[in-house]
Amino acid sequence: MIAERVPAKKVFGLAIPALGVLCAEPLYVLVDTAVVGHLGALPLAGLALGGVVLSQISTQLTFLSYGTTSRTARLHGAGRRAEAVSEGVQATWLAIVVGLVLVLAGQLLAIPLAQALSGSDEIAAAAVSWLRIALCGAPLILVTMAGNGWMRGVQEAVRPLRYVLLGNGISAVLCPVLVYAAGWGLEGSAVANVVAQVISASLFLRALVAERVPLRPQPSVMRAQLSLGRDLVLRSLAFQACFVSAAAVAARTSTAAVGAHQIVLQLWTFLSLVLDSVAIAAQSLVGAALGGGAQRQAHGVATQITRYGLLLGCVLCAVFAAVSGVLPHAFTADPGVLGEIPHAWWFFVALQPIAGVVFALDGVLLGAGDAAFLRTATLASAAIGFLPLIWVSLALGWGLSGIWTGLSLFMLLRLAAVLVRWRSGRWAVVGAVR
Structure with missing residues (x-):
């Protein structure tokens, strides 16, 4: 094709x-x-x-x-x-x-x-x-x-x-x-x-x-929207469980660790918004292509958006690697917090290209109405990757390195799931209503 x-x-x-x-x-x-x-x-x-x-x-x-x-x-x-x-x-x-x-x-x-x-x-x-x-x-x-x-x-x-x-x-x-x-x-x-x-x-x-x-x-339409909403709410709850657990473990590590985690996490959240904007474009374009029966265009947009996400992620990776010695000082002058930041910073930097691809393909699959798959993939990635490693890191005293290793595993599992789904083509179901 x-x-x-x-x-x-x-x-x-x-x-x-x-x-x-x-x-x-x-x-x-x-x-x-x-x-x-x-x-x-x-x-x-x-x-x-x-x-x-x-x-x-x-x-x-x-x-x-x-x-x-x-x-x-x-x-x-x-x-x-x-x-x-x-x-x-x-x-x-x-x-x-x-x-x-x-x-x-x-x-x-x-x-x-x-x-x-x-x-x-x-x-x-x-x-x-x-x-x-x-x-x-x-x-x-x-x-x-x-x-x-x-x-x-x-x-x-x-x-x-x-x-x-x-x-x-x-x-x-x-x-x-x-x-x-x-x-x-x-x-x-x-x-x-x-x-x-x-x-x-x-x-x-x-x-x-x-x-x-x-x-x-129109109750029938609202019921269909709620059915889709159920999958997205469960997916969102998986994210919340992960990040609340990460904050709890950081708080139990040290005051400096929780401060450093907060700074890096807020930067992660902000860059997620940047990457998510490309995913929103994917939702609109993929949904319209499939609704109009243009399956080839849906596949083309998916590939195109994925490349844009990867490119943008690589740019962000390079930028934040370059400012690693300067930017943290804009958020704090506390030497303890500054000393902890590198334990999370380089995970945050390295994850940007991965996040670019994951968020782009999230947008593709959401645009195709494939929310049930995204729900399952996110819940499984949280249950297998992030949550166990987070709590193991607390037990073994791994600190921020353990927390961000957990986030890295979570993102890698999600990356594998959405790549397999994208390559399978099973998401590209044509028709005005899925």
Whole structure:
């Protein structure tokens, strides 16, 4: 079979705006953290704790964006735009229903959750005051995720970027006004957070209405979306189990080790966003090709995206190898932490080309609707590789080297799984709906 490529301009025309959307929220969190940080240690601790709880919503419910992109892209590729947008309507209904449940549950469980995570009544109280306000934006966060999903599926990459930047930009300006000038303190940060979600979600809702498609709920479509969502949620839980375990082991190693792990892990997370932008382009293009019956083009895009991922990973590897003696000093001056960083740094650097290929093929398989395979591969890689090695490293005192060896094995197992799946071609099932 002769594979068909698509113009590189088309790939990066989807990837670059997607990167902007992915980076918008972390950048806003940095602004929010800087504003609240000047209030003192206690409000900052409350924000950190509440932010962890709120971030789990977007982390665990990614199917509202990634799953919706897959289903929408197939219908778009088949020339059925109205039905493609209708997938967005149903994902939005799901977002509203699930979001309202989360608001109610969050209000009831905010205190016990904060107390369980903090171990301090003062920090728990600060977290609860922020969380109860910020949770009111949960349905809106999910509506924005659904909006990103269907727009990526119909290959509209710029509008979601504008919507998200507008919401977060206004909120970033509003945050210091509410926190300092209005005197609302930590609660002002939470209100600004909700304002960002109101603006972005309203723009996505307006875009749906402008499409002039039926807006009534369709339970059968929502059930199909939830079926796909189940696999993506289980996959996400595997990631969470791995990284929570890694943090726990680092914390039991030494204070310097946990600080070093945090720095390198945040860099890993940021570069994951860069690599994931290429994967998002793959989702849209592969889904559209398969939906339109263009199997050769789907194979061509898969090969093309994989090469881009590998190239980008190699570039990142070279860049971060070159700045190894300089960049860590931008994060800390503590000699103990700086001494621990190399035990994780060179694993982090060497993994970039592997991550580039893995994330690219994740995007290909998600675009093909092959979420069940990705779920199984991720769970197996975590159970066989990462988790056992993490806890063995604690028992044997391997420290950060053991933790990052576990992450390396996890990535290598995932690499083997997605490469075998890609080469098999079994993922390339044509048709508007899988």
